[in-house]
Amino acid sequence: MAIAVDIDVMLAKRKMSVGELADRVGITPANLAVLKNGRAKAVRFTTLAALCEVLECQPGDLLRWEPDGPGDEDGDEDGDGAAHESGASVPAGSSPWRPQPR
Numbered sequence: 001m002a003i004a005v006d007i008d009v010m011l012a013k014r015k016m017s018v019g020e021l022a023d024r025v026g027i028t029p030a031n032l033a034v035l036k037n038g039r040a041k042a043v044r045f046t047t048l049a050a051l052c053e054v055l056e057c058q059p060g061d062l063l064r065w066e067p068d069g070p071g072d073e074d075g076d077e078d079g080d081g082a083a084h085e086s087g088a089s090v091p092a093g094s095s096p097w098r099p100q101p102r
Contacts, residue, residue, distance in 0.1 A: 002066045007036040010055045010062060025050045 011021060018036065022029040027047060034040050035047075048059055055062070 002068065003038075004064050004066050005036060005038050005040075005062065006064065007032075007051070007055075007062055010057055014055055016055075021051075021054060024054045 007021075011018065018032055019029050022032040025032070025047065035043060048062070051062060052059060
């Protein structure tokens, strides 16, 4: 499963630069580039809401789901053979989730 990010489409429609969007949303241009280029692992709802407010759009205008490509039946997007987020390699009674430092 892949989530495609269409921020560049909305930027073009709004005739806005990445730098201007980053300033108006309150994130760094580098972090916006990570999100825009599809390299982000997650996005906070507050950031998504701010993007939608500034771009005057809905979350679905920025994010869309794309089915897996051929040869990716096991969900292994990066090809390293690991079962990501499935919990398959997590011992019974333990949790794959760890608190994030603040």
